[in-house]
Amino acid sequence: MSTKINLLPWRETHRVETNNKFYVTTAMCVGLAALIGFGGFKFAEDKVNFQDKRNARLNTEIAQLQEELEEIRELEQTKDNLLARMEIIQQLQGQRPQIVHTFHEVASRIPDGVYLTSLKQVGQKQLEVAGRAESNARVSALMRRMDRSDFFKSPRLEVIQADKADGISTFKLSVIQHTPKQEGEAEDGPY
Numbered sequence: 001m002s003t004k005i006n007l008l009p010w011r012e013t014h015r016v017e018t019n020n021k022f023y024v025t026t027a028m029c030v031g032l033a034a035l036i037g038f039g040g041f042k043f044a045e046d047k048v049n050f051q052d053k054r055n056a057r058l059n060t061e062i063a064q065l066q067e068e069l070e071e072i073r074e075l076e077q078t079k080d081n082l083l084a085r086m087e088i089i090q091q092l093q094g095q096r097p098q099i100v101h102t103f104h105e106v107a108s109r110i111p112d113g114v115y116l117t118s119l120k121q122v123g124q125k126q127l128e129v130a131g132r133a134e135s136n137a138r139v140s141a142l143m144r145r146m147d148r149s150d151f152f153k154s155p156r157l158e159v160i161q162a163d164k165a166d167g168i169s170t171f172k173l174s175v176i177q178h179t180p181k182q183e184g185e186a187e188d189g190p191y
Contacts, residue, residue: 101151109145113138130172139171146175153178
């Protein structure tokens with residue numbers, strides 16, 4: 001007796017079960033891949049958001065530093081202006097005795113018969129003197145006296161006009177102001 005077993009339905013069921021397992025496994029792999037992809041996307045998105053926050057913070061810090069740099073530039077400009085003013089004040093303080101010496105020297109060097117009508121400083125070192133004299137010889141004596149002074153040098157006569165009716169000469173001359181060095185003072189200054 002031989003039994004005949006029909007294996008066809010079993011093979012068909014086994015094939016269906018294998019296909020179902022394949023589809024389930026494929027679906028699980030696709031789901032797992034989607035989950036990994038979604039996780040990777042979220043990880044990258046978090047990294048980008050974190051970097052954006054860092055960039056925004058850096059931009060605000062840079063803006064604050066730019067404002068501080070602008071304030072520093074303004075303070076430096078103010079400092080430079082104040083230093084320039086202080087230098088001018090120091091120059092004026094240094095020249096203050098020079099004015100006294102200049103007037104004293106002019107007053108002590110004027111000979112009799114010479115009258116000054118104008119005394120004007122031109123630039124830093126030049127002094128223009130205008131006046132009237134009883135004769136040209138008195139103007140010449142004034143120039144010699146100014147040349148011998150420690151505070152004036154290089155007197156130069158610019159104009160002299162004699163009025164024949166009055167006998168009085170009108171003159172204009174210029175001298176270079178000079179500050180004599182004090183004992184123990186160097187060429188460039190006291191320091």
